[in-house]
Amino acid sequence: MSMKSVRRLGIFALALVASSTALADELIGARWLSLSPDGSRLAFSYQGDIWVAPASGGKAVRITDNIEMDDRPVWSPDGSKIAFQSDRFGNFDVFVVGADGGKPKRVTWFSGNDVPYSWDADGKSITLIRTFDNGYRSVVTLDTETLGLKSLFSDQMPIDAPQASPEGDKVLYGRFGFPWQRPRYQGSAAEQLWLFDKKTGKRTEVRSNGYQHLWPNITKSGIYAITMTDPVASSSTLTKSVGKVTFTVGGTPNVYKIDAKGSAKRLTNFAGDGARFLAASRDGSLLAFERDGSVYTLKPGGEPVKVTLTANLDDKISTEENVVLTEGAEAATLSPDGSTIVFSAGSEIWSVPVKKGEGPNRDDAVRWSEWEGVDSAPIYTPDGKGVFFTSDREGALMLYRLDLATKKAVRVSTESASVENLQLTPDRKSLAYQQYGPNGGIYTVPVEGGKPTQVVKRPGRANLEYSFSPDGKYVAFVEILEGSGLYYWDSGNNVFVQEL
Structure with a gap:
C-alpha cells in the first residue's frame, strides 16, 4: 500500500472519530453519583439506568438497560462490581453488575424495599436499608456470595444513607431528617449524623444542629456531607410574606468536611443553587457532586471543577404524545x-x-x-x-x-396582576382587557406593540363585563353594587358608559 493510500485512510479514520464525537450529546442531570474507590471512574443514574464515565469527564457508557428504574449505584472496594437498586420486579431489590456491564445479578427478594448504600471492607458484603411494612427501617449487611443477611440495628426514627467505614468497624448514617428534596429545612427534625460501632453496638451522635446533613460519606480522610450553617427566611403563617429571599453561602447547601467532634469546615462556596448527590472516593482524595444539572469534582482544599459528560443518547420512551380532545x-x-x-x-x-x-x-x-x-x-x-x-x-x-x-x-401586560376578558377594539388596532389589583380597570394595548393604557379605572373590582360602541368612542361596563343583596350572588348591577 502506498503512503498516499495510508494518508487517505488516516484522514477517513479521523473523520469517523470526529463524526462519532459530534453525535455524542452532553449529559445533563446525572443523579446518585458514586466514585470508584480510586476516584478514577464515576457511576451514576440517568434515564433510569446505571452509567459509568471517567471522573475527569468524557463519554459515559450505559451498563444497565431496563425499562424500570435502576439507580443508587455503589462501587465494590476493588472497583470490579457495582451494586444498585431496581424495581424491575415490583418493589426495589438489590442487584450487582460488573463495572463494565453484563447481566445484573439479583441478590435480594424482600417484599418491601431494599436500598444499597455502601460495600463493606471485605469486598463481598453490602450495607443496605430494609424498610418494613410498619415503617421501621433496619440497617442490614448482605453477603453477596451466600445471600445471608445480618441486621445491625433498627430505629423507629427515619434513618438514611448508612456508609460502612473503609476499615469496616463503623457505620456512618443519618438519623431523623426530611427527604433530600428539602435540603434547606431547619428545625428539630433535621437529619443528624450518627456513628454505629459494629464491635460494641454503641451508637454515637456526631453532629446535630438543626440543619439537614445529607449524602454523608465516610472515608479514610474523614467525614463529608452536604449541609448549611445559616438560617433561611421562612414564614410561620400562610398570610405572612417572607419577601424577597437572597441565599447566602451559609444558607446554601454546600460540601463540608466534618471531624469526629462534629466541627465542620466548608469546602465549597455556592450561593443559591446548592450541591447535591455527594460522593467520595474511598480514601477521600476526590469528591463528586451535582449542582444545577451539572457534575463537579473536588479535591479537598481545592476548587470545584465542572465535569462534562457525554453519551450517545436515545429516548427510552416516545417523546410524542397523542392526546384525544373530546x-x-x-x-x-x-x-x-x-x-x-x-x-x-x-x-x-x-x-x-x-x-x-x-x-x-x-x-x-x-x-x-x-x-x-x-x-x-x-x-x-x-x-x-x-x-x-x-x-x-x-x-x-x-x-x-x-x-x-x-x-x-x-x-404584554406590565404589572404583576391577573387579567381577563380579552377582546379587540372595534377598529381592531388595540386589544382590551380587564386587570385586577390596586391599579385595576379596563386597559387597551396596541396590537402592533406598545405600552398598555388604562381607559377605565376600577381598583380591586371583580369581573367587569364591558363592550365598546361601534365607533370606539365609548365603553359600557357592568359593575356589581356592593351590599345591594344579602349575599354576593343576590347583588344588583349598575351599567356605566364612559367616553374614551
Missing part, C-alpha cells in the same frame, strides 16, 4: 381568514382547522403552548400571525402575545 375546549375564537379556530383545553393553547383536510392527520389539532401552569383565553391578532392569551408563567395570570411562526411568547 371535551374541555373553551374560549374559542375564529382566525381572521376563517380557516382555523384557536381555543384552550387542558390549560394549553390549541388550534384546529375549520375544514377537514386529507390524510391520516386531517383532524389533528396543533398545540401552541406547553407551559406547566395555565395558558388560557386565546384570541387571534388581526393579521392572524399571533395569539394573545393569559398565562401564569410569571406568577399572576398576565397577558402574553404568542408568535405562531416561532412559538415564542412575550409578556
